[in-house]
Amino acid sequence: xADAKNVLGxxxxxxxxxxxxxxxxxxxxxxxxxxxGVHVVCAQVTTAFLSYTRAQGNDLSTPMPMYNFPGLKxxxxxxxxxxxxxxxxxxxxxxxxxxxxxxxxxxxxxxLKLLRECALDAEATS
Numbered sequence: 001x002a003d004a005k006n007v008l009g010x011x012x013x014x015x016x017x018x019x020x021x022x023x024x025x026x027x028x029x030x031x032x033x034x035x036x037g038v039h040v041v042c043a044q045v046t047t048a049f050l051s052y053t054r055a056q057g058n059d060l061s062t063p064m065p066m067y068n069f070p071g072l073k074x075x076x077x078x079x080x081x082x083x084x085x086x087x088x089x090x091x092x093x094x095x096x097x098x099x100x101x102x103x104x105x106x107x108x109x110x111x112l113k114l115l116r117e118c119a120l121d122a123e124a125t126s
Contacts, residue, residue, distance in 0.1 A: 004028070004030055004103060004104075005103075005104045006099060006100050006101065006102055006103065006104060007099055007102045007103070007104050007106055007107055007112055007115055008099055008100065009104070010100060012028055012029065012030065012100075012101065012103055012104075013028075013098075013100040013101045014027045014028050014101060015027060015028055015029050015042035015077050015078070015079055015098060015101040016042075016076065016077035016078065019070050019072065019076060019078070021042075021077065021078045021079045022039065022079045023035040023037075023039040023079065028079075028101070028103075029041065029042050029079035029101060029102060029103045030103065031103055031105050037081040037083075037084075038081055038082045038083065038105060038106075038108075038109065039079040039080065039081055040079065040081075040082050040102060040103035040105045040106045041079065041080045041081070041082050041085040041097055041102050041103075041106050041110070041115075042077060042078075042079055042080075042097060042098040042101035042102045043077065043078060043079075043080045043085060043094075043095040043096065043097050043098075044075060044076070044077050044095055044096050044097075044098070044120060045060065045072050045073075045074060045075070045076050045077075045078055045095050046074050046093075046095045046096075047074045048093045048095075049088055049093050049094070049095040050072060050073075050074065052088055052091065052093045053084065053088070056084070056087070058084070060072045060078065061073070077098065077101075080095075082105070082106045082108070082109035082110055083109055085097070085106075085110060086109055086110045086114070089110070089114055089118070094114075094118050095118070096118050096119065096120045097115055097118050097119055097120065098119075098120050098121055099115060099116070099119050099121050100121055102115060
């Protein structure tokens, strides 16, 4: 994981430690054999996205202390499943992404062009 790459080909940067995110809860959108959801898109969640994903059956807003999950609020950064992010994009509610913190594995599901359209890190979009 130390040499993980982002969608731009550079080193994978941290997504968030407050709240702590990532499949491995290491702050990065790393992935591996056990990550069946492919949690690789570093997104800054929005109210619209949180409502959308709740309606899809994945409530990311409600704290779940038994899983050490604080619940997300708009503005939090979180490693999302690539397929859910793409689904949200197709439905017009994709949250913005941090390209430098989005794992290159996302490109198997989401074209770089779409990620660039929703990028927060402006210097990485050119």
